[in-house]
Amino acid sequence: MCSRSPGDAMIALDGVLSCNYHSSMKRDGKLHLALHVLAHLAEAGDRPTTSEDLAAHLCTNAVVIRRSLAGLREAGLVTSVKGHGGGWTIARPAAAISLGAVYAALGARGELTPGRVPDLSGCLIERAIDEALDDFYAEMETLLVRRLDGISLADLAADFGRRRAEWAANAQTPAALNG
């Protein structure tokens, strides 16, 4: 089950495309999920979106969405409202949310760094390698965050806008989207 309904913020592709519910979000990372959700929330603007709706769009489970958004809420990137008419809303304009902020909000240690087990062996070679790799990974992490800080959600949204325009122009051949 992962089809769209005409009224929502998505481009209407109903009946044409669907994704296999159980094999989709298998090994793709927390960052990807969070960005996708945020992009949808940015599209929705002020109107709250339920985790159920988001889950349908992302072909995943509502609880998975809530888990991810819980972290983003603590970081002040989104807000949530319970009950009737409730749901999730983006807390800042998309241009004011950097991918670095999202990455940080996820506590995304380990997205790059493999994580290290403390060295109990006393092997000096191991120590040298541990330190070298620690330094190296820290350096890469810095580069990664710096680069992510330079990209905003609005940049992704712009890219999305470009795609939508392209899609509208080629609307005659929707089959090309299946490739």
Place this chain on the structure above:
Amino acid sequence: MCSRSPGDAMIALDGVLSCNYHSSMKRDGKLHLALHVLAHLAEAGDRPTTSEDLAAHLCTNAVVIRRSLAGLREAGLVTSVKGHGGGWTIARPAAAISLGAVYAALGARGELTPGRVPDLSGCLIERAIDEALDDFYAEMETLLVRRLDGISLADLAADFGRRRAEWAANAQTPAALNG
């Protein structure tokens, strides 16, 4: 079981230190393992080292070592000889082996890149994010490899040499090594 015997290439720390066999190499990555093995082989020079010996030093299993070294052999970084007096030997001087070469030899896709599942949903937002992240990860991968190419095994060995000297100077207080 992970104690050293006095005659080998390791600094003799017998009886002083041991590591818990079952909880050591749990989440540390293929690169770390390969580098550690290579560093030991570099220390050993021309004399072949058995996977059993290496496993004892690294507190892991001989088959794990052989699995890792099989990849490195295909890349021409190490050689192996069967039978009596056999074992593993480093194929080039340590200065001529870059960490980038090791990384490549491991086919270490996924050390950084989370890997992506093909997008079947047709969601344009998803596509924009997929491409942005693909580009981003490719960029980081390039930076990572470039940086790794700039470090040789000999650099790590030099670091090891420095440590050994320090250790020898402070040999009176071996307890400090336990911290």
Place this chain on the structure above:
DNA sequence: ATCTCATGTAACTATCATAGTTACATGAGA
């Protein structure tokens, strides 16, 4: 009031990657 919707969260299962293990075939000296 209470009904319904939606979040918040705990607890469980499923899946995947990798480390660890066992077992055995193969090849090379002694």
Place this chain on the structure above:
DNA sequence: TCTCATGTAACTATGATAGTTACATGAGAT
């Protein structure tokens, strides 16, 4: 031919994360 060591398949164990179920909590709608 005996022993050592690699080469490899097949299995188990572990940990991370996605997916699922279930239920408590809170906030409007009636």
